[in-house]
Each structure stands twice: as structure tokens, then as C-alpha cells.
Amino acid sequence: MTGAARASSTTRDIARAAVRAELGQVAFELFCREGFDKVTVDELAAAAGVSRSTFLRYFGTKEDAVLAAFDGHDRRLADAVRARPAGEDDWTALRHALDTVIERYHRDPSGALATMRLVRDTPALWARHLEKQHRWGPALAGALAERAGSTGPATLAQSVRAAAALDCLNVALDHWTASDGRLDLVVLLDEAFAALAAR
């Protein structure tokens, strides 16, 4: 049965999420140690103690096992933008919304650093990540539009600002990664936004 299934489900989902996290963790460590494309799905499955089938059921692709770490960022970012005061200009709202994301980098710098390195150094991962991240743009722009009271789709200006904000994040992360996490991400982000403002 099953009438009222949907929504907030139960033990099963929790277990699933836990397994998924575990698989992701195992995969991540193997990738870091051996290199992303030196590890086959069979090896991942073996290392995690499940079958190849199961692994591929949890993560549709090898890439997803790593990139799942970024899932939900778009949602969180958009929510953060919507939570900013109504009168605030787009740039300020975007800049503050990004604090939501970089918080993770402060909580676990070495893990974040390792993830960044793995993703950036693996073309297949980097490509997939860019594709996913590119989709944050419209989500962010939509949030800007809502804030502005619009019901329709985002304007060109809002889209550009959202995309530029994400570039700031990426460039700041570039420099942060290059510095082995020694530089301050907040400072780098501020600097990046300042570069947009300067004529």
C-alpha cells in the first residue's frame, strides 16, 4: 500500500542516503589516490563492497560520485538570494548569498581543497561540473527576478549578473586553491566583486 506514500519518506530513504554517502566517500578516496580515470567502476564497487550494478544505480555515472558533493548548491544559493532584504541591489545580494556556499570551504578546507583539485585536474569531471554549475545561473537569476517582484523569467541583466557572480566564485576558488587554501576566500571574493565594479 500505499496510499499516502509520497513526501518525507522513511527508513528506506535514510538508509539510501547513508549508503550513497558511503559510496561517494570510498570513491572519492580511491580517485584521489589513484586518479579518476585509473579507477574502474568495478574497482569502486569492490572497494565499497557492492556490485557494479548497485554502484551505478546510486550514481548514474562515475563523475556523479564526485560531483554529488555539489548537489543542492544551486538551491541554497537561490534561497540565500531570496532571503536578502528587498531593497538591496543585485550585487550585494549575490555577494552575500555566496557566503552560504563558501561556508563549506571554511568548515572543511582540506576536504574542499582535495575535491577542487580532483575536479579541476580531471577534464571529464571539470566539464561535467561546469555544465552543472552553469545551471545555477538561471536559478540565481530567477531568484533575483523574484526579489525584484517579477513573476516572469529573469531579464538579460539579471542573467549576466548571476553568471558574473558565479565567475567571481570560481576565480576566487582558483586563487584559493593555488594558494593551498592559505589565502582568505572572503577576501578573494570581495576582491573579485570589486574587479567587476571598477571601470
Next chain:
Amino acid sequence: MTGAARASSTTRDIARAAVRAELGQVAFELFCREGFDKVTVDELAAAAGVSRSTFLRYFGTKEDAVLAAFDGHDRRLADAVRARPAGEDDWTALRHALDTVIERYHRDPSGALATMRLVRDTPALWARHLEKQHRWGPALAGALAERAGSTGPATLAQSVRAAAALDCLNVALDHWTASDGRLDLVVLLDEAFAALAAR
């Protein structure tokens, strides 16, 4: 032979380029008609009258057969930036450099439109394209740095501006594509850059 091989080579290279162009054209048409992932490499090769091996020698991957159309854009963009007057500010230089790129879209609007659609509607293509395009950023930023008389790597500010300029291009192309090429790309690009300026 062969002492002075390198540089400006001969018949062979010209023939190679022609074959490559031909293969790309055939592939593009098939992709548009059938959908990128409905077409196998064997079918591409057969349609072009060559063997699978040969096709994959010309284009390392199926994606490359489409994305080769964008090859050289980075170089052209960077050169265009370097060609701008020394005193000009970064934004103006970037904006004008982009005219170099969109020129192609004016020369063959319907072809460009079809390419855009194919790339944007095929996740694998879009991901690879973003990855390639992302590399234009550093090239552009490097050009900005040179213009500024710097010998070292680009600054964070220059990187951000280069990336933002590419976003402007992408967003403008988005809207242009959505309008079936009816809107004016130049106007859209100007609008996009204006959105960056507005506080």
C-alpha cells in the same frame, strides 16, 4: 627531405584540413537530423565514406566533430584584445574584442543558430563546450595582462573581467538563440555589458 619540415606545410595539410571539414559537415548534418546520441561513430564514418578508425583519427571524440567549429576562437579573441589601443580600459577592450567572434554569427546566422541549438540541447556537447570555452578565460586574461604591460600571470581582477565578458557573450547568445536570431546580437551584447556596469 626533411630538414626544413615545420611550418607552412603542403598539399598534405591542405588535404587533411579539407577532409576534416568535410567530415565535420557530414557529422553535423547527421547530428541535426537524428540527434547527437542517436548517431554512432560507425554511422558517421559510413555516411562520410571513411572507416571508423579514420573518423576517430580526425576527431578524437564525437563531440570534437561539432566543437571543432569553435577552435581558434580563444586565439582570435586574445589577439583582438591585444590589438586594442593601450590606454583603453579592460571592459571596452573586451567588448570590442567580442565583435571578432560574433562576426561569424552575422555571416552565417542560420548555421550558427543550428550549431548553438545542437550544442545547447546535448548535455555531452554542452559540457565539453563549456570546458573548452572556460579555457578562453585565462587566454583572455593573459591578453589583458600583456596590454597592461605585465609580464607575469593575469591578476585576479583581469581573470574576473575576462570571465564576465565571456558570460556576456553566452547570455547574449542565449537570448539571440531564443529569439531565433531575430534580435540583434550587437545590441544584446551591449545590453549585457551594461548590466555589469550598473550598480
Next chain:
DNA sequence: GTCGTAGATGAAACTCGGTGTCACGCTAGT
């Protein structure tokens, strides 16, 4: 408590993209 069902797992076969190897043939320089 037993039964029945749905979901999670594992096994295996299959398709396809991409790599590497090798042998053949054409062509261009000697």
C-alpha cells in the same frame, strides 16, 4: 504468524565510445 508485494541487490548480456596495433597502399622525394 503467514502471506504477498515492493524495493534493493547482484549477475550477465549488450551497445557504444575510445585506444592501440598492425598490415597495406599510395605518394613524394631520392
Next chain:
DNA sequence: ACTAGCGTGACACCGAGTTTCATCTACGAC
């Protein structure tokens, strides 16, 4: 004419991802 090099085709091979099917387990209905 000879031959060295390059483009080509034909395989064989690997690994990712899809699909299908059989099994098992846990949970709800009765």
C-alpha cells in the same frame, strides 16, 4: 625504379553505461 613515410582500414581490446532478469529482504495486510 626504390623506398621511406603517411594515411587508411581492419581488428582486438577496455571500460562506461543500459537493460533485463532472478533473488532476497523487509514491511504491511490479513
